[in-house]
Amino acid sequence: MKNTLLTSAAAGAMLAVGLSSSALAGSHATDLTLCWAAWDPANALIELGRDFEEASGHSMNYEFVPWTSFADRMLNELNSGGQLCDLMIGDSQWIGGGAENGHYVKLNDFFDANAIDMADFIPATVTGYAEWPKNTPNYYALPAFGDVVGWTYRKDWFERPALQAEFMETYGYALGVPESLEQLADIAKFFQGRDIDGTTVYGAAIYTERGSEGITMGVTNWLYNYGFEYENPAQPYDVDGFVNSAGAVAGLEAYRDLYENATPPGSSNWYMGENIDAYRSGQVAMQMNFAFIWPGVEADENVGGGKSGYFPNPAGPAGQYAQLGGQGISVVAYSEKQDAALEYIKWFAQPEIQARWWELGGYSALSAVVEDPGFASSQPYAQTFLDSMAIVKDFWAEPAYADLLIPMQERMHNYVVAGDGSAQEALDGLVRDWIEVFEDEGKL
Amino acid sequence: MTTSPIQKVAQSTPDGVAKKIRGLSDRTIAWIFVAPTIFLLLAVNIFPLIWTIRLSFTNFRVNRPNKDVEWVGLRNYERILNDPDIWETMQATAHFLLWTITLQVLIGFLLAFLINKKFRGNDLWTTIIVFPMMLSPAVVGNFWTFLYQPQIGLFNYVIAFFTGVDPASFSMIGDVHLAPWAIIIADTWMWTPFVMLICLAGLRSIPDSIYEAAECDRASKWRQFWTITIPMALPFLMLAVLFRGIENFKMFDLVVQLTGGGPGNTTTLTSIDLKREAFEKWRTGYSSAYAVILFVTVFGLASIYVKALNKVKER
Numbered sequence: 001m002k003n004t005l006l007t008s009a010a011a012g013a014m015l016a017v018g019l020s021s022s023a024l025a026g027s028h029a030t031d032l033t034l035c036w037a038a039w040d041p042a043n044a045l046i047e048l049g050r051d052f053e054e055a056s057g058h059s060m061n062y063e064f065v066p067w068t069s070f071a072d073r074m075l076n077e078l079n080s081g082g083q084l085c086d087l088m089i090g091d092s093q094w095i096g097g098g099a100e101n102g103h104y105v106k107l108n109d110f111f112d113a114n115a116i117d118m119a120d121f122i123p124a125t126v127t128g129y130a131e132w133p134k135n136t137p138n139y140y141a142l143p144a145f146g147d148v149v150g151w152t153y154r155k156d157w158f159e160r161p162a163l164q165a166e167f168m169e170t171y172g173y174a175l176g177v178p179e180s181l182e183q184l185a186d187i188a189k190f191f192q193g194r195d196i197d198g199t200t201v202y203g204a205a206i207y208t209e210r211g212s213e214g215i216t217m218g219v220t221n222w223l224y225n226y227g228f229e230y231e232n233p234a235q236p237y238d239v240d241g242f243v244n245s246a247g248a249v250a251g252l253e254a255y256r257d258l259y260e261n262a263t264p265p266g267s268s269n270w271y272m273g274e275n276i277d278a279y280r281s282g283q284v285a286m287q288m289n290f291a292f293i294w295p296g297v298e299a300d301e302n303v304g305g306g307k308s309g310y311f312p313n314p315a316g317p318a319g320q321y322a323q324l325g326g327q328g329i330s331v332v333a334y335s336e337k338q339d340a341a342l343e344y345i346k347w348f349a350q351p352e353i354q355a356r357w358w359e360l361g362g363y364s365a366l367s368a369v370v371e372d373p374g375f376a377s378s379q380p381y382a383q384t385f386l387d388s389m390a391i392v393k394d395f396w397a398e399p400a401y402a403d404l405l406i407p408m409q410e411r412m413h414n415y416v417v418a419g420d421g422s423a424q425e426a427l428d429g430l431v432r433d434w435i436e437v438f439e440d441e442g443k444l
Numbered sequence: 445m446t447t448s449p450i451q452k453v454a455q456s457t458p459d460g461v462a463k464k465i466r467g468l469s470d471r472t473i474a475w476i477f478v479a480p481t482i483f484l485l486l487a488v489n490i491f492p493l494i495w496t497i498r499l500s501f502t503n504f505r506v507n508r509p510n511k512d513v514e515w516v517g518l519r520n521y522e523r524i525l526n527d528p529d530i531w532e533t534m535q536a537t538a539h540f541l542l543w544t545i546t547l548q549v550l551i552g553f554l555l556a557f558l559i560n561k562k563f564r565g566n567d568l569w570t571t572i573i574v575f576p577m578m579l580s581p582a583v584v585g586n587f588w589t590f591l592y593q594p595q596i597g598l599f600n601y602v603i604a605f606f607t608g609v610d611p612a613s614f615s616m617i618g619d620v621h622l623a624p625w626a627i628i629i630a631d632t633w634m635w636t637p638f639v640m641l642i643c644l645a646g647l648r649s650i651p652d653s654i655y656e657a658a659e660c661d662r663a664s665k666w667r668q669f670w671t672i673t674i675p676m677a678l679p680f681l682m683l684a685v686l687f688r689g690i691e692n693f694k695m696f697d698l699v700v701q702l703t704g705g706g707p708g709n710t711t712t713l714t715s716i717d718l719k720r721e722a723f724e725k726w727r728t729g730y731s732s733a734y735a736v737i738l739f740v741t742v743f744g745l746a747s748i749y750v751k752a753l754n755k756v757k758e759r
Contacts, residue, residue, distance in 0.1 A: 071724075072723055072724065075507065075726075076723065079506050079507045079509070079726070080506075081509075097507065100510075101507065101508070101509060101510065102509075102510070200595075200612070209704070210704050210705065210706045210707075211700075211704040211705070264594075264595070265594040265595065265612045265613070265614075265615050265618070266592070266593055266594040266595070266615040266617065266618045267618070268615065268617065268618030268619075268706060268707045269617070269618070269703065269704050269706055269707070283595070399508075402507070402724060402725060402726060403725055403726075406720065406724055406725050410709075413706060413707070413708065414708040414709065417618070417706065417707045417708065418620045418706070418707040418708025418709075418710065419620070419708075420708055
């Protein structure tokens with residue numbers, strides 16, 4: 001009797017499991033986990049994802065990690081072959097490692113089968129977020145979030161007649177959107193320590209953070225525009241004389257000069273969050289930051305609603321460039337739910353979804369969205385976003401990107417913030433570090 | 445007669461099993477009880493240690509799973525011991541250890557000495573003093589970051605009040621000369637109560653009869669302090685130094701929260717540097733060698749110190 005009961009119970013359980021499995025298989029309902037940084041656009045993505053859940057029947061889970069520990073946490077996950085994430089919106093510099101170490105699924109066949117054409121996306125985002133090796137048609141991500149370093153400024157302060165007159169008298173040109181990095185430094189110094197409405201304010205909040213990627217994302221906006229190049233254009237990985245060129249040295253010195261003379265006291269370890277806080281609380285006249293913050297600035301009751309303006313990183317003696325941010329979305333190779341993850345990418349690539357992404361506060365990289373006649377006037381910062389995306393440059397995206405980033409962080413922070421040695425020594429040291437990494441990697 | 449649950453279990457044990465158990469020696473039964481703990485200890489502590497030592501002789505990088513792992517002998521150790529940056533972090537750690545321990549022992553002992561006197565509100569003051577060590581280091585780090593903020597931080601305003609300098613003219617965590625002191629002050633604020641509690645236990649363990657005998661011999665308070673209080677409380681003081689020394693040698697969270705190791709490398713302690721090597725640069729073999737060197741250093745110093753502590757206790 002006992003055996004019969006047990007057998008019946010087991011048969012019942014197996015039947016129940018079988019029925020529920022076939023029910024799931026019938027609807028293809030899957031729990032997908034998307035991993036990204038914890039920031040404002042992530043909230044917009046949750047909102048957008050509800051449409052996907054409704055359309056597909058899949059449910060979306062999200063793993064959002066603060067920027068300062070995002071790389072640590074997610075690269076650990078990828079390196080350990082973890083299955084936490086089915087979809088990864090990884091930083092642009094991870095693409096080389098993602099591709100070469102087999103973390104990301106190659107998407108070429110999938111794109112071909114689903115008529116997703118990379119020519120439909122902003123070219124800089126395809127190169128920056130999706131391709132590995134760069135400038136080859138090998139895709140490991142779909143451009144998901146276009147981003148770039150730009151500037152926010154207190155338009156209401158800039159427009160005050162008394163300040164305009166004083167600025168004109170001091171510098172001999174009108175106080176307005178700076179046309180060059182030199183002018184930007186003049187304006188920042190003009191505001192440094194100034195009393196505005198009874199409060200002492202400072203010139204500019206710039207990136208100085210040491211722990212993750214902060215100061216690199218900041219200082220490169222000067223280095224590029226003064227003549228820094230990552231490598232010899234004619235000979236890959238030949239860095240000596242390009243990274244530490246005379247122009248690069250001048251750019252680094254200019255960044256340190258700005259830090260020393262036109263930033264708030266105590267801003268020795270600032271990145272995105274600290275810059276936003278300083279700007280919103282009325283401490284600074286200008287802030288360097290990624291474009292993702294602009295919707296939040298516009299909506300802010302202290303500095304939004306027309307009080308702020310936006311401009312791309314100004315030109316330097318060697319040209320006008322800006323540091324690329326942003327990310328592509330990839331399917332994690334260790335995921336057991338790759339079909340559902342690819343379904344998400346197919347859905348996300350649709351023009352109407354991309355248009356909605358922009359409406360919700362996400363920066364679409366689809367050309368059809370940003371080239372729409374109404375795009376530039378759709379938000380006060382939309383034109384600046386377009387102008388900035390046209391001048392982007394990005395850090396190394398090699399598999400050894402972390403090994404290349406860390407010495408850059410150390411060398412730049414130690415010179416700019418701690419005042420160790422000279423700019424020439426800092427860049428010469430960086431050249432030595434990078435050569436060692438490339439030798440270890442077998443590239444040299 | 446009622447039977448206990450143990451007796452019930454014993455009675456229901458099948459004869460074959462019972463015979464086998466009865467045949468076990470006390471030593472075997474002891475091993476059966478201890479084995480799970482030993483197994484856990486081996487799995488959690490000893491195996492990772494041996495594995496780390498093994499990795500320290502290789503060029504393994506956890507972020508290059510497809511790359512061949514080579515045996516590099518002592519190269520990692522040579523590189524670490526000849527790296528001036530690592531010696532710089534060792535110096536920063538030594539500076540941090542020396543000053544935090546000195547300040548915490550002095551202030552902690554002074555507080556314990558005062559609290560040991562019977563006065564009204566004694567318990568309340570003890571609770572208030574002990575409060576900082578109950579907080580999480582991350583909270584304390586955040587809290588002190590605000591206190592040190594040049595524009596709004598209370599710390600700068602207190603200094604300004606006493607010295608007359610502009611509070612915004614200096615930044616405790618942004619200045620290369622002040623940042624090492626910023627972390628020392630925050631750690632001292634947090635952990636002095638711990639030292640105080642240990643010292644208080646030491647002071648309360650001294651029998652009153654010794655002081656009464658000294659009073660009879662007309663020994664002054666000063667002499668009583670140096671010949672009774674200090675020698676009898678010394679083992680407790682040394683224990684406090686040992687605990688704080690080991691803790692601060694691996695200090696990480698509070699400093700990361702406060703300065704992130706900067707500005708420059710001025711507050712990059714060895715634990716922060718090790719974390720960077722292991723989980724940012726992903727030099728697994730190299731960082732394993734680094735970890736082994738730190739382990740040997742702490743273990744060696746602690747062993748010497750414990751021997752000295754035992755000698756003091758035997759006196």
